[in-house]
Structures are given as C-alpha cells and as structure tokens.
Amino acid sequence: MSRVLPRSLMAPAVVSLFLWMIVPLCMTLYFSMVHYNLMQPGEHTFAGLENFRYFVTDPDFGASILNTIWLLGAVILITVVLGVLLALLVNAPFPGRAVVRLLLISPFFVMPTANALLWKHMMMNPIYGIFAQVSEAFGLVPIDWLSDYPLLSVIIMVAWQWLPFACLIFITSLQSLDMEQIEAARMDGANALQRFWFLILPHLGRAIAVVIMIEMIFLLSIFAEIFTTTGGGPGNASTNVAFLIFKEALMNFDVGVASAGALFAVVLANIAAIFLIRLIGKNLD
Amino acid sequence: MNDVALIVRTIVAWLVTLLLVFPLFWLFITAFKTELQAIQIPPLIFFTPTLENFKEVEVRSDYLHYAMNSIITSVVSTVLGLLVAAPAAYSMAFFRTRWTRDVLMWMLSTKMMPAVGALVPVYIMAQTANLLDTRSVLIIVFTLSNLPIMVWMLYSHFKDIPPEILEAARMDGATIWGEFRHVVLPLGVGGLSSTGLLCLVLSWNEAFWALNLSSAQAGTLATLIASYSSPEGLFWAKLSAASLLAIAPIVVFGWFSQKQLVQGLTFGAVK
16 A cells, blocks of 8 residues: 555656657657658658758758857846846845835746737837837937847847846845855955855855756747747847747648757757756755 | 945835836836827826727727636646646655655656747647647646646645654544645645646746647637737737736736745745
C-alpha cells in the first residue's frame, strides 16, 4: 500500500507531462525529415537533412539568430541594471513606498498583445504618439520607431514588461540582506560605492543569476509582441527564431522546414535550461 | 543630511515610478476620450470623460464573447491543473523516494521547452482532432504548460508542513484521504490559492497558443486585442477601452498577490 498509493497520486501529472513532452518531440523529429506542406496533401516523402539545410541557409536564418541574441541580451541587460538600481531605490523606507511598489509591478501583469499595441500606437506613433509629441516639444524631428528601429522598439516593450519582474525579485532578495553588516562597513569607512560593490552586489548574485535565466527561457520565444507590432519586419529586421518558425509553419505551411527550425530552437533553449536546472537543483534539499 | 537624503530619495523614486507607469496611465485616460480627442495635438490631459468606447467595444467586437472565453479557459485550466498537480505534489512532499528529486527536475525541464518547438505538432494534432479554435484545446494546452510550475509551487508549500503533524494524524488512524483532507488541505490552502492565482494570471495573459490555435470562436481577450493591430485607422480610444477591460482585472489581481506570483515564477529559487 505504501508504494502504490503515492505513485498513483503522481501518475496523472507525470503521464500527462510525459506525453506533452514526448509526443510533440517525436512528431517534430519525424516532420523535420520529410517533405510535408500543409497545402500539398499526399505522401510525406523522405527528405533526409534537406529541411535543416533549407532552414539554415535561409537568408532570414542568420538575421533571426542575431535578432534573438540582441533581443535577449539587451532586455536582460536593461532589466538587471535598472532593476537593481530601482530595487535599491525603493528598498529603504520613504513616504508612499507601498504605493510605489504596487505601481511598479503593474506592467508585468499586462498581457503581451495589449502591451505591444499600447506602445505601438500611443507611445511610438510617429505623428500622434507621446514620443513624437515630446521630441517635437524639444524641437527635434520625431522618430518613426517601428519602421526605423523595429528591433529596438520591441526591446523597449519587452524590457518595460520584465523590469518589474526583475525589480521585485531583487527587492525580495534585498530583504534578507544583513543590515548590521552594511552598517558596520559604513562605520569602518566604506563609502556607498564600496558597500554596493563588495556587500550588496555579491548578496544579489544569486537573484541576478535566477532573473537572467528565467528571462532567457521566456525571451527566447518572444512572439506576441512581434506578431502584433512589426510582423517581423520591415524585411527581417525584427524576426527572431520563434517568429521565423511561425512564418514557415503557418504562413508558408511548410511543416518540414518549420520542424527543423523547431528542433534548433529546442537545442538553443536547452543550453539555457541546463544552467538554470543546476542552479535550482542545488537548493532543492 | 539624512532629511535631505530622504527627500531626494522620495522625489526620485516617485518620478521614476510615474515615468514607468505612464503608458498605463495614458491607456487609462485614452479609454475615456473620444477618437478625435485621443489623437489631438498636443495630447489632451483634461477633458470630459465618455463611456462611449466601452459600449462600442462590446457592440462592434463582441467583447463579452472573448471575455467569456478568457474566463472559462483560465478558470477551467486552473482547476484542472490543481486537481492534477496537488496529489502529485503531496505525494512527492510526503512520500519521498530516491526518484523524487529527478522527477521534479524533469518536470522543470519540460517547462524549458520553447512553446514554438511544439507549435507544428500541436497545431496538426488539434487540426486532426477537429479541435482548432475550440476552448477545449486552449484549456488542455494551458493546463499542460502550467503544470510543471504548479507542481513545483505546491511541492515547496507542502514541504513546509511539518511531517510530525502527519505522523500524529496517521497514529490516530487517519486514512491517507483523511490526512489529505484534514491536515494537508487546511495547512496548504495558502499554497493552493497562490498557485491557483499564478496559473490564472498566466493563462489569462497567454498569447502564443491563443493566437495560433484560436480565432473568432474560442479566441481569448489576448487575441481580441491583437485584432486591433491593423496599421491604418485610428481607433485608439476603442483599443484603449478594450485593453483596459482586458488587463484591469488581472493587474488588480496581481497587486494582491505579487509576491507569491513572482516567487512562483522563480521556482522558489529566491526567498
């Protein structure tokens, strides 16, 4: 009894997750090696590695990899740096701190499609947008953000959404900081910068690592923001790997090539995942 | 000196915060403008608010239909997820075997799979089963993609329940069901509710699967908002009203449970 019951309690979760993982993976593996277009029903003939070659030699492929890395790197850099500064700013008490914290977290709960359109129209529109209005007030020529700097625009939207997440994690981490130690360092003559560099930053190290890796997982497959604003363009200027796979699958209907790309994305994500899993595994017990 | 520092800190903190939430503030007030006021130059801050947009959003784009889809898919997938995840987490927290750790890690690793990697197979399966653009397919996909997070969150909450209490219940002759019902459930109710909250928020805001698997029939609010993305036409006031209706419930929700939500997303790695 003592063995059967616990196992049967686990079974639904384990079995359904196993299927959720293995069935799509096997199908993707199979599709990636056949000619299969949704618009051309018929036999799936064996294609060998042709789909992979096609995906990798697609001129959009290199651009999409670079865009993915830029997007990932820029958003992580912005959210970590500003997040730490912001967390330090609101960690000490001041009037209205509770309200400030509530307001700060809000962008994180905005659904990606609403976030994207809010920025696309009301902030970044070259004529009526707030950015254009502000630059005109200063006598500058308004920028057409989405046409001229499409990737940067997406970076801004995504960073705006994830900054609160990073900030809240850092605030949580700062609360376990030993204030007496900081005070002692101050008494011994360490200035603010030294206290930050030698005491606070090392304390935040773990939180920073976690933020970087969680964001990696979510940002590798940023999709809705690109789908609703730039559509990957102009050209391929804001196409990332996730969007390129979507284009192959549901716009070109080429299942084979899309599957080859999907396997590529899985490998990319796994590189990030290995580090995170090891980090979390360490403090499991 | 300290007073000056406090004043500077207060001003800077408030300025930065207001700057960051400005887009949301702007969305909020634009929702109450007329379309002409919404694109007025210079931008209007003071105006007579109108509720016309909210009415229009309902009449023209059938807002309630999409809202209903959002509510049904997120609530059902949350309940379903809890029903599957809670027993599993309970079993792992109180009947540890040498595999428990590996099972947990493996579950976490399934969450690392990018959704786009499964897009084609899931799309084709849904198409074959005639489930494209149904609530059922969204519920299934939302539940499965949230399951690892739910098991993890529940596991870390259940683990905080002292095993001695369970021992005592067992000594007194409680069955495993009685133990779950009378000890674990009351003590774990905090964990269950914060896990449920996180799952609700994630499903409500989910856009990748919703955009790819659903449209007019089963589309959620995320897809309704996306349909406002056409490049021409200035209907910002309506877009704002629709967005406001779509995000307000979840943002307010988030305010009350921010800490659990964000910690849940880190799989308990930051305490």
